[in-house]
Amino acid sequence: MKKTLLFLFLSMIAVVLTACGSEETRTFEMEESGVKSTLTYTYSGDEVISQKS
Secondary structure, three states: OHHHHHHHHHHHHHHHHHHHOOOEEEEEEEEEOOEEEEEEEEEEOOEEEEEEO
16 A cells, blocks of 8 residues: 555656646747847746747
């Protein structure tokens, strides 16, 4: 019984940690004096992985 509970607990922790590590994307757009700028950031948590402009 203890081994089963330990296995379930460790499995849940692995799922939570995997979900926290997913990458997300955020896009910012600005237009000034007829010039349009777009910045796209890909990040995971607080760390920026890539930037596209």
